Amino acid sequence: MKNFSKFSLGALLVSSLLMTSCQNENTTADSDIDANIEANASEGNIIPGQYIVVFKETSVTPTSKLLSKTKFTDRGLKSKAVDDISEKSIAKMKTILSENGLSQSNVLDFYTTKISAMSVKLNQQEYGQLAKDPNVDFIEHDRVVELQDFKIESVQNNDLSQRMAQQTPCGISKAGGFVNGAGKDAWIWVVDSGIDLDHPDLNVVTNSTYARSFVGGSPDDCNGHGTHVAGTAAAINNNIGVVGVSAGASVVPVRVFGCGPSSATSTILAGINHVGRYDLAGDIVNLSLGGFFGSNCASRTSYRSAVLALSNGGSYVAIAAGNSGANAANYDPACINGSRIYTVANMSCDERFAATSNYNMNPIDVIATGTDVLSTWPGGRYATLSGTSMAAPHVAGIMHARGGAPRTSGSVRNRGENYPIAVR
Structure with a gap:
């Protein structure tokens, strides 16, 4: 719980789960893509062509932020409040895709509760297009956990x-x-x-x-x-x-x-x-x-x-x-x-x-x-x-x-x- 930064998903799926360190790969689709947006492929066993796109909270706010001052004691009431917001968040993410000429069929999943993000399949051109969208905070490779x-x-x-x-x-x-x-x-x-x-x-x-x-x-x-x-x-x-x-x-x-x-x-x-x-x-x-x-x-x-x-x-x-x-x-x-x-x-x-x-x-x-x-x-x-x-x-x-x-x-x-x- 220290106030530093940390990163290990201690693992042992019946033992020890760890990601296999793998190839270095530069996926920058355009030289003028912001360095903060550029997908980091330097570590981990990446899934080719599959990304996690995280949106700026000012554009698509996670439900946890919007409901942070509401004290829930009932799980059903919480999920109802979350679902109402999530519906709007997903609609916004779909609009961003559409504005970039990207098909919603590329999307594997939407995340709205703790972060505003989606997992999506993108080719190099689509990646470059979406990476320059002002609503996008950063894009990272999806990775295999072995x-x-x-x-x-x-x-x-x-x-x-x-x-x-x-x-x-x-x-x-x-x-x-x-x-x-x-x-x-x-x-x-x-x-x-x-x-x-x-x-x-x-x-x-x-x-x-x-x-x-x-x-x-x-x-x-x-x-x-x-x-x-x-x-x-x-x-x-x-x-x-x-x-x-x-x-x-x-x-x-x-x-x-x-x-x-x-x-x-x-x-x-x-x-x-x-x-x-x-x-x-x-x-x-x-x-x-x-x-x-x-x-x-x-x-x-x-x-x-x-x-x-x-x-x-x-x-x-x-x-x-x-x-x-x-x-x-x-x-x-x-x-x-x-x-x-x-x-x-x-x-x-x-x-x-x-x-x-x-x-x-x-x-x-x-x-x-x-x-x-x-x-x-x-x-x-x-x-x-x-x-x-x-x-x-x-x-x-x-x-x-x-x-x-x-x-x-x-x-x-x-x-x-x-x-x-x-x-x-």
Whole structure:
């Protein structure tokens, strides 16, 4: 939550999600295009011909800005207000396209809640035309987010899971133990690979208004990563399996990864845009996702703007620092800093800094247990995984249990820095 700039989307989709560093490519379509508009293709595995166009807020204002002084306590009323504004925002974006002679069929998605933007397919001529439009703030390449090597320590079979008496994983104890999170109005949004919708140890919001997939199919998890994250934050205190930090809290699946190995920045933005339609102040958003960015936190990116807007709107955000054993300042969105944003490093149960965890107390805020974490798994099962993706939901659960920022108690030293241990 520091007031610096940060960028890593700590990732482990069942392990560690990171963007593959790729080619340098100059896509400037016209030499007189403003340097701030020019698409940055220097880092990341870009999707050729696919862009994210972010509009100036003076031209198309995000709903979060227009509704910033309205205190919503009802998700339905908020979504109605958001939809009324979004309709006008999308109409404005379509008009800008038309004025530039561009077809609306090029558009993949519109984003209106946390940022005003669209993902769109453009050729070089179309890119050059749109980049010079005075309503456009900047254009960036859409990028692939790849599943990288991941480590599943163990998966328990159904028979064993059904017989397993409830355990309190060491990470929960290190976080200060569990409390009853059931019945709280605040939700934990898991922007991930979905959640096992009928896991007996999870209180999943299955209403399709809120539980959504942006990769096709249902928000049910066929990967495992999102289900594991949800259990650490909020597994039910019910005498079976495991228990989460804020036991029984409502967890909402926002599926931005499918069963396969990759997604895209534009898809993750769609998930954040969806959360922005319904989130209320005090909600928690867990982002155990990640990608390499490579040049510290850029000040002008769609990802950074969207995540900052989540926190500015009153939601608390837990972000995994990443699993490359590298500087977290080079990873997106881990490097993002904001008043309610917490980037989380990984320690073992004996409070040792994990060798694979990204480091740097600017931008990392706290550390939590992410090594050998036992949690829920698809099929009503349980599994043990390791990574910063497992550390972040401890902090998500802490923030839900506290209704605010985590406390800290003790620290773990690494590379000459002290990493505060997050507790309830």
